[in-house]
Amino acid sequence: MDVKLSDIKVLFTEEQIQNRIKEIAHEMNEFYTGEEVCAICVLKGAVMFAVDLVKELDMPLQMEFIRLSSYGSSTTTSGKVNAVDIKLPDLNGKNVLIIEDIVDTGLTAKFLLDFIGCNFKTKSTKFASLLDKKIFRQTDIEPDFMGFHVDDKFLIGYGLDYDGYYRNLKFIGYADKSLLE
């Protein structure tokens, strides 16, 4: 483990994250008034965000989990999205809300939106991401609901891992690039 907990600098505190999630949930509650929603949490990274977000939503909600991966143990994307587990129920006629941790290149989001678009005729498909890192974007994907813009940092914590570790942190932080190489 090259990155120690003490190497991780805080970018967003627990309080900032939780406050922003409440604001996003408020937007969603207004947007979906009177509608049912099927939320799809993209594991593993989005698990913390999805769990905290859905607790603030007040519409009838189903929750599904899928697992995609593009990073492996590296800190840069492989450019290829791997559908580790993408079993979904019938989404025809449903309001689908995809919940991601971070949009970076946008390849994962595009893969998933294309997959849903090809397999189902949904009532609506929206995409929520806690973090939006635009600098390496390779697609025209923009989240419909978004928490924070971030710049060129490899982020760790609150679901985001470093080599499988630190997903359990309550804050989102980063380590100096020299430690990640």
Ligand code: 5GP
């Ligand atoms: P994309 O396909 O948009 O390039 O990347 C999406 C996935 O890459 C995210 O769901 C996340 O798992 C991973 N990812 C992108 N940026 C970061 C980062 O700064 N830190 C961590 N830990 N994972 C990231």
